[in-house]
Structures are given as structure tokens and as C-alpha cells.
Amino acid sequence: MSAIPQPRKQPRQARSRHAVAAILEAAARILAGDGYAAFNTNRVAELSGVGIGSLYQYFPNKQALLAALHRRHGEETLAALDDALARSAGRPPREQLAAMVAAALDLHRRELGLHRVLEREWPIYDEPPASNPIDAALHARIAAWLAETGCDSARAGLLLRMADSLVHCLLLDADPHAKGLDEAITDALAGYLALPAYHHT
Amino acid sequence: MSAIPQPRKQPRQARSRHAVAAILEAAARILAGDGYAAFNTNRVAELSGVGIGSLYQYFPNKQALLAALHRRHGEETLAALDDALARSAGRPPREQLAAMVAAALDLHRRELGLHRVLEREWPIYDEPPASNPIDAALHARIAAWLAETGCDSARAGLLLRMADSLVHCLLLDADPHAKGLDEAITDALAGYLALPAYHHT
Amino acid sequence: MSAIPQPRKQPRQARSRHAVAAILEAAARILAGDGYAAFNTNRVAELSGVGIGSLYQYFPNKQALLAALHRRHGEETLAALDDALARSAGRPPREQLAAMVAAALDLHRRELGLHRVLEREWPIYDEPPASNPIDAALHARIAAWLAETGCDSARAGLLLRMADSLVHCLLLDADPHAKGLDEAITDALAGYLALPAYHHT
Amino acid sequence: MSAIPQPRKQPRQARSRHAVAAILEAAARILAGDGYAAFNTNRVAELSGVGIGSLYQYFPNKQALLAALHRRHGEETLAALDDALARSAGRPPREQLAAMVAAALDLHRRELGLHRVLEREWPIYDEPPASNPIDAALHARIAAWLAETGCDSARAGLLLRMADSLVHCLLLDADPHAKGLDEAITDALAGYLALPAYHHT
DNA sequence: AATGAATGAGAATTCATTCAT
DNA sequence: CATGAATGAATTCTCATTCAT
Secondary structure, eight states, rough: OOOOHHHHHOOOOOHHHHHHHHHHHHHHHHHHHHGGOOOOHHHHHHHHTTHHHHHHHHHHHHHHHHHHHHHHHHHHHHHHHHHHHHHHTSHHHHHHHHHHHHHHHHHHHHHHHHHHHHHHHHHOOOOOOSEEEEEEHHHHHHHHHHHHTSGGGGHHHHHHHHHHHHHHHHHHHHHHHHHHHHHHHHHHHHHHHHHOOOOOO | OOOOOSSSOOOOOOHHHHHHHHHHHHHHHHHHOOOOOGGHHHHHHHTTTSOOOHHHHHHHHHHHHHHHHHHHHHHHHHHHHHHHHHHHTTTHHHHHHHHHHOOOOOHHHHHHHHHHHHHOOHHHHHHHHTOSHHHHHHHHHHHHHHHHHTSGGGGGHHHHHHHHHHHHHHHSSOOOOOOTTTHEEEEEHHHHHHHHOOOOO | OOOOOSSOOOSSSHHHHHHHHHHHHHHHHHHHHHOGGGGHHHHHHHHHHHHHHHHHHHOOOOOOOOHHHHHHHHHHHHHHHHHHHHTTSSSOOHHHHHHHHHHHHHHHTTHHHHHHHHHHHTTTTOOOOTOHHHHHHHHHHHHHHHHHHHHGGGHHHHHHHHHHHHHHHHHHHHHTTOOOHHHHHHHHHHHHHHHOOOOOO | OOOOOSSSSOOOOOOHHHHHHHHHHHHHHHHHHOOOGGOOOHHHHHHHOOOOOHHHHHHHHHHHHHHHHHHHHHHHHHHHHHHHOOOOOTTOOOHHHHHHHHHHHHHHHHTTHHHHHHHSSSSOOOOOOOOSSHHHHHHHHHHHHHHHHSSOGGGGGHHHHHHHHHHHHHHHSTTTTOHHHHHHHHHHHHHTOOOOOOOOO
């Protein structure tokens, strides 16, 4: 259907990079604070201290702003996941899974309002799943881990979706600092993977 | 935040009830087909064959339309769940859970596009979870079933969220008719509840 | 290329017809007075005393306003031509031609500024010549007259263009009340048709 | 009304002259191809390979670009006319007229799209006719030729306008390569001048 | 009650022009 | 001089809502 909106030009100079960052920061703040209804390009420009014309130099339209924010979220998730895998290397699978869940929960807790909106307002025609490099990288990490763990690596896709979905869902509507969210999600994912329960020593 | 919009009046007369149904049907069709961006009250009125003025007789504003659609969805879910419980009465817990998952998946598969949008576009300030009678009823059903099954009935809230989230998420982005969705979700939920796996005889 | 903008809806009620007339009148006044550069939809709405939203109910976009004005001009021209032919029926061809030229000049002199702009600003993708009913009617009238006069009726198309062009051109840049414009144009068209000169008795 | 925009500086250096030429070329291409609506200074700069800042070094504003294009057209017309007169020197007036018409048609056929736009989009407050040296020279040529031919040289102004108008009009809307355009225009102008028809021997 | 014409605040986007580098 | 990032006034157009009929 509709093409995915792309950033209009790659900012090369320092000033430009700063402008793009300011725009995204303002967009994130508005979305997180007041929701999509209050999210309009004029307000983003004003809050970011950038002329509305400049905003349109870097983002061809409103959707492109959402897209950029979405992409940024993906990159952060990937980094957090890599970190969790690195830190828990060599531990039993169940603990590795728990580490990843904890990392994802932490990451999302940090920008709760923003993700809440991104999740809800990301338009229908969003990028076909796994068609973009970030999703692909995410997928590859998980598949590799599954293989290494002795699970069916074909489950990477569903596992990722389930994890993402559970993290968002439970954070959004439940008390984000409720005890036991980590365990609940980990148990559910382990159940799907048929990983044995911890030996609580 | 904002108050939750309620239907302005309960239509008592046949003509009114028909108008309301037509409006909701049109709204659902537009949301499912073209997404929230194309969802505006004038278009709903036109497609439903009801005057825009009449639409505002039954729904005080645009949000109320979304709310009504959401409520309808809740009612259908509740009915499907009750049915699944009734049909699987007396079977082992794991099978009952599987029956409920299958019912939910079936229900959602039927109106995929609409739920896709409702899920994504339901506004921030939607009704606080479980604050409405339908959610409460849903919660009560599950809590009762958990107690009866020997599980901690305090898990009803999280279980419901997880189930809803998984059903939506997997249906939305994966192939909705992919084999194994039922099992994947059932396994995950059973993992959370620490229900023993099937004895595959 | 681009489709020709059409009026959005046919006004049925008296109030609507009045609104459409007011809008067109305002548009004409602005174009005639200040040119295309000053012609924007907000100004048209304001001057016409109609809300900007209403303007867009009847004209889907700015171009549609120009199109409507253009069409109106065509209709007026056709009426003037018919009148001239009726009044000069039975006179020698040269006199009939002169009558038509005089009618066209009169008509254009009346709304000089407007036609000046319409002529200049009518966009590239204007209606293919003679594809609309008015042009077709104009063409038919002239062809019939040529046949009746003993001239090659295939010349109707070129004759119409030449006449239109000369009328506009000479009115626009020359003194519109200069003596002799009628004769100059009539002589030129007669030259093309190889009609004999008057016998000045 | 507004003052006529003049080129800001006469480019003396080779680089400058090249830049100006490139700018005009790009402007012509855009106007011819996509019309006035798509004609904006940024796009001209981009297509010409010249920085937008540099464009404004040579042309104080957008109108000045149109003006320069218009002027260039005038110069080409003058040259073509002189050429036609030189080549047909000594022939009967009717043939000289025909030669001039043919030259003008050829010239216009070459850059049809561009002239189409220039003709239509040249703004209201364009230079008063014959106020610029090129128009004056054109006028002088024709007046001299008329005197030499035995016609009333006061008709030069009207004749020029008629010729220009007919050439544009017929080229624009009729098939530009249609047979007989030359003769049609020549006959019309000769009719206005009361030149005798050819002796077809 | 039902209608739909009218409204106008507000949103998205453009583009001529400037000016710091 | 050349550049092109930055600007923001101005413009087109939308859509939730009202209200006279």
C-alpha cells in the first residue's frame, strides 16, 4: 500500500544532526505526555526550537516522525538484548531468558509514555515485520540463541512477538513496577519453549 | 483525564436501534478497511446511510463510537469464553485452557481488520481496566476457573491481559491461519500458570 | 494527465445556489482586480461571506474554482453568439461575421479584467478542446453557419480559435475602446475565409 | 504597478555566464514540462546544478526569471524575423508575409511547451507593450516593411499582436504539425492588411 | 426526530528568500 | 563569491460539531 516514510535527507553537518535530534526529542516528549491527539508538526517544531520549514527538510511528513521514533526504539531494543545476552553468557537458558526479559522491561519502563503511544498509534501500514534490518538483526540474535540452547530456532519469530507483546501489554495497563512481571513473562515464554523450570536451590 | 464517553441515549424504538447498528457497522467497516486515519464521522454517517446529525443523536462524539465498538468486542469475547467453558466442563485444566484460547482466536479471526485497528487506535484515556461491567465479568469468570483448577486466582488479571495480548499480537502480524498458534499461546499461558504439560498418550 | 476538477456537488437548495454564486462572484472579482497571485481560497471565502469549509463543499479545490469560471465564460460566449446569429439572419455573410465579432468584443469588454486573468492562468491541463459540451455547441453553430454561407465548414475549428485569440489578444494589450478593433478582426477572419470585401455603396 | 524586475548584475566572468545560462535552461525545462505550478526557485536551482543562493545572486526574485525567459524569447523572435525578411527581400509582399509567418511558426514549434507556459503565465503587470528595446525593434521592423509595401505603417502594432496571438493560439491547441496553419495565418493577416491574394499561376 | 448545509479552528505542507559559513 | 541549511508567513484543505429547517 503506502510507502514507508523515510527521512528526507541524511543530516551531514553538526548543526543539522542537532536539529534532527531536537525534533525527535520534542516529538517523543509530546507523544509521551499528551498522546497522539496533541501531536502535530507545528507543535513539534515549536517545542524543538526549530522552524517548521526545517522540520519538513528532514521529515517529509508527519508519519516520518513516527517512523523515526519507531526505528529508534528498535535500535535500543536490539542493543539492550545484545547486552543481556553478553552479560548472561554461559548461564543456563532459563536465566538467559530471564535476563533478556528483564532488559526489555527495564528499557520500556524508562520511556513508558512514549512506547505506550508508539505502540498504539503506529499506523496500519507499518513496515512488514522483519523486513527492516533492525528486526532482522533481532531475529538473528534470537534464532542463534535458540539453536545454541537446543530449542527449535524456527520459533524465534513467534517468541519475539510474544515477548514484545507481553512486555508492552503488561507494562501498559498493569502497575509498571508491580512485582513479578519479570517472572510472569519469563514463565510464559519458557512455557512456549518448553524450557524446564528453575531448580530453586 | 477525560471522562469516558457514553452512548447518549438507549434507543428504545426499532428505528433507532437499527440506526445505531448501521452506524456501528459502518464504523467497523471503515476502521477495518482503511484504518483510523480514514475514520471520520462524516464518512461513517455517509456509509451507514444515516444523517450526520442523527449520528450525533446517538453518539455524543467520535470517541463514543470507538467506545461502543470496544464494548461490543468485550461482549462478544465474554460470550465466546462462556461458551468455551461450558463446552469443556469437566475436562482437565489444560484442555479447558486450550478451548478458551481456541475460542478467542476464532472470534478474532472473524473480524481481523477491525480488531487490528481497535487494538491500535484505542485512545490513551480508555476505560481503566476492569472498571466496566464486561471486563469485571470476564475477570470473574477466569478467577472462578482458576480457583476451581487449583491455581492462584489472583492471577486472573495478568492471565487475561496476557491472553488478550498474545491473541491479538500473533493474529495481527503472523499469518492468521498459521498452524500452531493455538498451541503456542496455550503453552505460554500454561507456563505462566505452571500447569503440567499434556500427557500425549 | 490530471483530471479536470469538477464541482463537488450540485447545489439543490436555494441557499446553496446562492452560496455558489457568491463564491464565484468573489473569485471573479479577486481575479479581475488583483490577479492570480492574490487569488487564494481563504480570500475568496471571506469576500463571498461564506465559510471556507462551505467553499470546499462545492469546489473540491482551488482549480475547480477556475474551472467553473471558465465554464461560465464559455456559456456566455455561446449565448452571445447565438444572439448575434439570430439578429443578423438573412444578411450577407460578411455582415453576419461582423455581428459575431462585435458581440464577442462586447461580451469581453464587460469583464475585461477577469477574462484577462482566466486566459492567462488557466492551467496547462485544461480541458481538451471541444471535449466539453459548450465548446462542441460553439463548434456546431459555426460549422452550420459556414455551410450555409458556402464556405468549407471544416474551417470552423480554426476560425473559432482565431476569433477567440484575436478578441482576447487585442482587447488585452491594446486600448480596449480603440476604434477599428471590430474591423481589424473581421477583416482578418474574412481573409482566412476568403470572403469578399464589403461593397461600400 | 510593481516595478519590472531586472537581472541584478550583468555577469562578466565566464563562470557567471555559464551559471545564468544553466539557470535559464532549467527554468525553461521546468515550465515547459510541468507548468507554472511546479516552477519554484528551489527546484530551478537544483535542476540547474547551481546553489539556490547563487540563483538569487543573478535574479533578485522569481519574477526576474520569468522576465529573462520572456526577453530571450523576444530576441529569438526578432532574429527570426530579420532573417525571414532578408531571405525574402524583393519578393511580393504576400510572399514576404508568408515567410515571416513561417519563420515564427518554426521558432515556436521548436520550444512548444515553454512558450505555452510563458504565454499563459506571464504575469499581469508585465512590461507595457513596446516599452522595451526588443519590442521596439520588432515594431520598427514591421513598420518599415509596411511602409515599403505601401500599407499603412500605423498598423504595425496591431499586426504584430495579431500575428503573435495567432501563432501561439493555433500552435497551442491545434495539432502543431497540422497542414495549413501557415496559410491560415497568412491569409488572415493579409486580410487585415487588405493585401491581394496570390495569383496562383 | 431526522437531516445535512454550514462552519471555522486547526492541521499539514510549501516555497521565496535570507544569511551564516 | 558560492553555498545550502534555516526560516516562517502564507496557503490549501479537513473534519468534528452545530443548528436551522
